[in-house]
Amino acid sequence: MNSREDILGRVRARLGRNTENAVTARKDIAAALAERVERPRPAVPTDTAGLVARFEEKSAAQSSSLDRVAALADAPAAVARYLAGMNLPLRAVIWPSLAGLDWRAAGIEVAPRGAVDSDLVGITGCFCAIAETGTLMACSAPDHPATVSLLPETHIALVPMSRIVPGMEDAWNLARAELGSLPRAVNFISGPSRTGDIEQTIVLGAHGPYRVHLVIVEEA
Amino acid sequence: MESRSRHFKANAAASLANPVLQANLKTAKGKFVDKRAIAIKEIDDFEGSREAAKNIRNRVLENLDLWLEKFEESATARGATVLWAKDGEEICRHVAEIGQRHGVRKAAKSKSMLSEEANLNLALTAAGIRPIETDLGEYILQINDNEPPSHIIAPVVHKSLDEIADLFHQVHKTPRKTEIPALTREAREVLREHFLTADMGISGGNFLVAETGSVALVTNEGNGRMVTTLPRVHVVITGIEKVVPTLEDLTLLLRLLPRSATGQSISNYVSVLTGVKTPEELDGPEHLYFILVDNGRADVVGTEFQDMLRCIRCGACMNHCPVYQTIGGHAYGWVYPGPMGSVLTPLYTGLENAIDLPQAATLCNQCGVVCPVMIPLPELLRRLREKQVEKHLRPWFERFALKIWARVAASPPLYALGSWLGVRYLKWLAGGRDRIAVLSVAPEWTLGRDFPAPEGKTFRELYAKRRGVR
Numbered sequence: 001m002n003s004r005e006d007i008l009g010r011v012r013a014r015l016g017r018n019t020e021n022a023v024t025a026r027k028d029i030a031a032a033l034a035e036r037v038e039r040p041r042p043a044v045p046t047d048t049a050g051l052v053a054r055f056e057e058k059s060a061a062q063s064s065s066l067d068r069v070a071a072l073a074d075a076p077a078a079v080a081r082y083l084a085g086m087n088l089p090l091r092a093v094i095w096p097s098l099a100g101l102d103w104r105a106a107g108i109e110v111a112p113r114g115a116v117d118s119d120l121v122g123i124t125g126c127f128c129a130i131a132e133t134g135t136l137m138a139c140s141a142p143d144h145p146a147t148v149s150l151l152p153e154t155h156i157a158l159v160p161m162s163r164i165v166p167g168m169e170d171a172w173n174l175a176r177a178e179l180g181s182l183p184r185a186v187n188f189i190s191g192p193s194r195t196g197d198i199e200q201t202i203v204l205g206a207h208g209p210y211r212v213h214l215v216i217v218e219e220a
Numbered sequence: 221m222e223s224r225s226r227h228f229k230a231n232a233a234a235s236l237a238n239p240v241l242q243a244n245l246k247t248a249k250g251k252f253v254d255k256r257a258i259a260i261k262e263i264d265d266f267e268g269s270r271e272a273a274k275n276i277r278n279r280v281l282e283n284l285d286l287w288l289e290k291f292e293e294s295a296t297a298r299g300a301t302v303l304w305a306k307d308g309e310e311i312c313r314h315v316a317e318i319g320q321r322h323g324v325r326k327a328a329k330s331k332s333m334l335s336e337e338a339n340l341n342l343a344l345t346a347a348g349i350r351p352i353e354t355d356l357g358e359y360i361l362q363i364n365d366n367e368p369p370s371h372i373i374a375p376v377v378h379k380s381l382d383e384i385a386d387l388f389h390q391v392h393k394t395p396r397k398t399e400i401p402a403l404t405r406e407a408r409e410v411l412r413e414h415f416l417t418a419d420m421g422i423s424g425g426n427f428l429v430a431e432t433g434s435v436a437l438v439t440n441e442g443n444g445r446m447v448t449t450l451p452r453v454h455v456v457i458t459g460i461e462k463v464v465p466t467l468e469d470l471t472l473l474l475r476l477l478p479r480s481a482t483g484q485s486i487s488n489y490v491s492v493l494t495g496v497k498t499p500e501e502l503d504g505p506e507h508l509y510f511i512l513v514d515n516g517r518a519d520v521v522g523t524e525f526q527d528m529l530r531c532i533r534c535g536a537c538m539n540h541c542p543v544y545q546t547i548g549g550h551a552y553g554w555v556y557p558g559p560m561g562s563v564l565t566p567l568y569t570g571l572e573n574a575i576d577l578p579q580a581a582t583l584c585n586q587c588g589v590v591c592p593v594m595i596p597l598p599e600l601l602r603r604l605r606e607k608q609v610e611k612h613l614r615p616w617f618e619r620f621a622l623k624i625w626a627r628v629a630a631s632p633p634l635y636a637l638g639s640w641l642g643v644r645y646l647k648w649l650a651g652g653r654d655r656i657a658v659l660s661v662a663p664e665w666t667l668g669r670d671f672p673a674p675e676g677k678t679f680r681e682l683y684a685k686r687r688g689v690r
Binding site: 026145196 | 263442
């Protein structure tokens with residue numbers, strides 16, 4: 001007997017499975033999958049101003065830094081100001097989906113591709129952002145490589161204001177509506193990587209970025 | 221991992237006598253507890269959320285066979301391969317075979333407690349695959365001659381900064397660093413190279429989502445993302461009890477897990493991974509394997525211990541346990557320490573192999589109160605104690621004493637006589653003082669405290685006298 005049958009067989013025996021109660025059980029499973037019951041969740045404002053304020057407050061609490069611009073076209077200049085202010089190079093790996101913005105005018109040299117070890121700055125967008133916890137949701141795709149938000153020491157993300165949702169439940173609903181099935185990797189990112197393994201003292205910059213900078217785009 | 225749980229008493233005594241460990245435990249004490257207390261206040265209905273989490277976990281366990289089939293169907297539809305393992309040996313065999321199939325020389329590992337259960341690193345090395353632990357804590361243990369972890373969330377909670385500084389200096393052959401950020405940076409640089417050159421990523425799984433066939437991984441360091449993004453092959457090793465129905469159910473559990481574990485409202489990285497990369501994608505694994513593991517779990521289904529299978533491995537029970545805080549995690553002798561370990565170790569490795577673990581608790585119920593999925597840990601420990609007695613596993617004098625007690629307690633005259641003798645003996649022993657420094661019938665009990673001396677009369681006597689007066 002193979003292990004699958006052995007394990008499932010013992011579970012079935014323990015549960016007293018028979019053809020009759022399997023029918024009822026399958027109904028319960030179908031119901032659980034169809035209902036998608038919403039569970040208790042913290043109260044988060046639902047109006048735009050409240051959502052943005054909550055997102056900014058929680059992002060700051062997660063040690064992300066924040067900026068705001070009016071339009072997407074203003075983002076490159078804001079990113080350039082941040083990089084210059086932090087003494088970081090004006091050179092970045094970028095999601096191919098964002099390569100169309102005029103980065104050159106802002107003095108930034110961008111490479112639209114997956115990140116490599118030597119990339120110091122990575123620029124991404126996000127699928128949406130979650131106000132409850134100050135979290136970005138990034139969905140992998142050919143023009144959204146997952147490495148760009150992971151390998152560089154500095155991660156800069158453009159966050160369209162209209163894509164800030166209250167909770168993770170809303171993010172899932174958005175994904176179901178717009179993407180159908182889940183992409184290979186959904187990554188929820190809440191600030192720079194960190195570790196508390198040595199004497200439970202939090203240090204920023206474990207294996208992922210040391211810095212996460214969020215640029216909220218008001219008219220996007 | 222070979223269990224050393226049968227030597228619990230000796231292990232615990234050694235831990236108590238180790239001044240370095242005691243100092244380190246004191247440093248750690250309370251940090252997780254305080255942060256959790258603050259973090260759970262952010263959830264308006266925390267008790268309601270615990271109740272909902274318990275129901276989600278129960279709903280799956282009640283039909284676990286069919287939920288597993290559902291998960292398998294969803295995962296397979298997205299190009300993953302689902303394998304099953306009865307025990308640690310079979311986990312090792314699967315991983316070695318996958319490694320051979322794909323020409324794997326190096327495997328980067330994100331934390332997996334099941335790989336500890338299976339002693340996977342040894343087996344990988346034997347199969348010619350170099351395993352690299354990438355969680356900072358697990359990495360420190362690996363370079364310290366494969367020391368076992370002492371906490372499921374904070375594996376090196378028993379080590380001081382000084383000890384880690386010495387270790388890095390010796391192993392990396394770099395100047396000795398004493399700042400935590402500098403040590404973290406050094407590990408980052410060593411491990412970055414391994415992430416980039418590993419052919420296989422191995423991770424555990426915090427949850428499996430039946431709806432989508434996904435695995436959810438929670439990390440703060442980003443190593444979970446690295447090992448599931450860069451290598452060509454990703455292997456998920458996880459227990460059969462980890463299935464949840466939907467993404468909404470996952471969301472609730474993700475609100476409770478980090479708050480209960482480290483007091484965070486969300487872990488830095490939550491990755492929900494489904495299937496393999498498409499040809500157009502620039503990153504992600506080409507091959508994804510799930511190894512669904514029994515190793516004792518299937519036989520707990522449908523028993524009086526099934527509640528334990530709800531466990532989401534947050535570690536809150538050990539963080540709040542006075543016994544864990546005093547002896548640390550190694551004394552428990554197997555993969556899982558603290559109250560959860562005192563229940564899981566006897567269930568998974570045999571009651572007779574962990575004879576003192578169900579006793580390693582004061583039954584104060586701190587663990588039961590903080591458990592995010594409402595596992596009645598003290599009740600389960602009590603049931604394990606009952607099982608020990610039923611199976612005649614306790615020492616003869618303890619069984620003998622219990623038999624005597626049962627006889628005496630069932631007979632009012634015998635009980636009255638026993639207590640009449642007892643209080644007089646204890647009063648005599650106290651010799652006029654109100655405390656007894658050494659209790660000769662139970663000398664261990666008075667090792668760290670005094671026994672209060674009785675007044676010399678039993679309650680029955682006092683009660684009878686009082687009624688007589690009235």
